[in-house]
Amino acid sequence: MVNKCVGCGVELQIQNQNELGFANSLDSLYCKRCYRIKHYGDYTSIKKHSVSSDKVFDAVMKIEGVILLVIDVTDIDSGLFTGIQRHLANREFIIVLTKWDLLPKTVSKQKVESYLLNKLRDMPINVLGIAMSSDKGKLGLTNLVQQIKRLKIKSLIAVGYANMGKSTLINALIGKQDHLTISPYPHTTLEINQINWDLGTIYDTPGIKIENSFFDTLEFEEFEKYSVQSAFKPKTYQLDSAQTFIIDKIGLINVIPKQNASITLYFSNQLDIHRTKYTNITSYIEKHPECLPLNLKTKRIVDKFDKFDVVFKQLGWFCLNGEFELVEVKTSLIDQVITRKALI
Ligand SMILES: Nc1nc2c(ncn2[C@@H]2O[C@H](COP(=O)(O)OP(=O)(O)OP(=O)(O)O)[C@@H](O)[C@H]2O)c(=O)[nH]1
Numbered sequence: 484m485v486n487k488c489v490g491c492g493v494e495l496q497i498q499n500q501n502e503l504g505f506a507n508s509l510d511s512l513y514c515k516r517c518y519r520i521k522h523y524g525d526y527t528s529i530k531k532h533s534v535s536s537d538k539v540f541d542a543v544m545k546i547e548g549v550i551l552l553v554i555d556v557t558d559i560d561s562g563l564f565t566g567i568q569r570h571l572a573n574r575e576f577i578i579v580l581t582k583w584d585l586l587p588k589t590v591s592k593q594k595v596e597s598y599l600l601n602k603l604r605d606m607p608i609n610v611l612g613i614a615m616s617s618d619k620g621k622l623g624l625t626n627l628v629q630q631i632k633r634l635k636i637k638s639l640i641a642v643g644y645a646n647m648g649k650s651t652l653i654n655a656l657i658g659k660q661d662h663l664t665i666s667p668y669p670h671t672t673l674e675i676n677q678i679n680w681d682l683g684t685i686y687d688t689p690g691i692k693i694e695n696s697f698f699d700t701l702e703f704e705e706f707e708k709y710s711v712q713s714a715f716k717p718k719t720y721q722l723d724s725a726q727t728f729i730i731d732k733i734g735l736i737n738v739i740p741k742q743n744a745s746i747t748l749y750f751s752n753q754l755d756i757h758r759t760k761y762t763n764i765t766s767y768i769e770k771h772p773e774c775l776p777l778n779l780k781t782k783r784i785v786d787k788f789d790k791f792d793v794v795f796k797q798l799g800w801f802c803l804n805g806e807f808e809l810v811e812v813k814t815s816l817i818d819q820v821i822t823r824k825a826l827i
């Protein structure tokens with residue numbers, strides 16, 4: 484029988500310290516990598532490995548059960564991965580929106596859910612229910628458990644993009660906070676990991692890689708600064724003149740208001756978003772040439788709503804309120820910028 488690490492699912496081995504799965508003994512519960520993450524917060528090993536999404540899909544396709552699709556509510560537009568249609572068509576899904584504690588308390592759950600349902604409308608999947616999880620599963624799970632019981636689901640497979648909170652959610656469901664290894668970095672879980680619990684079997688899976696994401700353009704160490712890890716502290720600016728907001732190394736947004744407009748920033752609190760007059764942007768870039776990536780592309784935003792979000796996927800969004808002469812984004816990954824009716 485193969486011995487596996489209970490934290491990340493990798494096969495244990497005692498031959499090579501530098502390879503995945505190394506443990507002092509084949510009887511160990513956790514591999515060295517998980518041990519170091521759990522006890523020392525040492526994430527350096529995560530940097531070296533990523534997981535093949537095709538391998539995850541192939542494995543998930545072979546497991547019978549309901550797909551528990553886990554989506555970080557702060558990055559809802561990334562949550563529905565492109566492989567769903569190809570690999571998981573016609574499967575039954577329960578969707579869990581995690582990390583509600585990071586959104587302002589005033590956010591309407593119904594509004595967020597209906598936005599998600601709208602996005603799901605054309606997908607060939609059978610959605611049995613939507614649930615939420617807040618504060619790492621400390622809140623919101625009762626409803627999910629009720630749904631699992633009511634539908635008599637015996638096998639659940641947690642699937643989703645990396646870092647959306649799959650392992651954290653399972654730990655909360657099984658009531659063992661430290662069982663599966665979690666970390667603030669993507670690609671913590673390495674292999675499919677089967678867990679038996681009161682209601683049946685639940686599978687943790689390695690997170691699917693987001694292709695061409697803004698994080699691919701940053702250094703590994705910068706991930707914590709750019710990713711949303713604590714509750715948003717939105718900043719609002721009244722706009723009485725043309726302004727530019729620059730996200731360091733990512734891109735910028737130019738906004739020229741017609742009248743009575745405002746912009747609110749929902750990004751990582753650790754991220755300094757620089758504001759300058761639109762007319763000063765050329766000289767600002769000359770002084771700080773490293774603030775923008777190469778290969779900038781421009782997208783002009785033609786808004787259909789009074790209040791709308793310009794979303795930089797995985798990072799956050801600008802919420803614009805009022806009428807504008809011009810709204811324009813410049814970034815190297817223009818496909819990673821989308822607009823939507825204001826979520827908040
Ligand atoms: N604030 C907050 N953070 C959460 C919540 N759920 C998960 N997190 C954090 O999100 C990060 C990723 O959690 P994981 O459970 O490791 O995510 P994952 O989807 O299993 O990631 P991979 O294994 O890499 O695919 C960790 O820093 C968690 O603490 C939540 O409800 N609220």
Ligand SMILES: [Mg+2]
Nearest residue numbers: 649650671672
């Ligand atoms: Mg995980």
